[in-house]
Amino acid sequence: MKLLVKLLRxxxxxxxxxxxxxxxxxxxxxxxxxxxxxxxxxxxxxxYTEKGGLTEYICIFVNDKPISALNGVDTELKxxxxxxxxxxxxxx
Numbered sequence: 001m002k003l004l005v006k007l008l009r010x011x012x013x014x015x016x017x018x019x020x021x022x023x024x025x026x027x028x029x030x031x032x033x034x035x036x037x038x039x040x041x042x043x044x045x046x047x048y049t050e051k052g053g054l055t056e057y058i059c060i061f062v063n064d065k066p067i068s069a070l071n072g073v074d075t076e077l078k079x080x081x082x083x084x085x086x087x088x089x090x091x092x
Contacts, residue, residue, distance in 0.1 A: 001025070001079035003032070008086035014042040029060060030073040032083065057087050 005020040012018045026032055037044045049055055060067045061084040067075045077083070 001077070003077060003080075004082045005032075005036070006082065006084045008084070010087070011043065011046060011085050014046065015040050024077065027076060028073065029062070029067055029075045029077065029083070032077065033073065059086050059088055060084070061086075 001024055003022045003024050005022055007015055007018055007020070022032075022035070024032060024035060026035055033047055037047060047054060047058060054073065062070060062075055062077065063082055067073065
């Protein structure tokens with residue numbers, strides 16, 4: 001299946017691209033995370049804690065919906081999905 005992966009800072013800086021057109025056979029967000037870390041090892045520290053869980057600051061959306069409102073890392077992906085990775089910024 002084809003996915004469009006959009007990366008905002010700092011992910012885009014680590015990968016060197018803001019968007020990736022990927023062929024993906026993993027099925028879930030978890031599989032996509034593994035593929036991205038295999039392809040771009042610098043992402044591992046941004047995605048995962050030392051205990052292997054997702055970092056608390058990462059936001060992942062599939063087609064404009066947060067994975068927290070779907071099935072988390074077990075969210076199934078379909079051909080043509082758009083997956084966005086970002087870290088929310090706040091301040092005054």
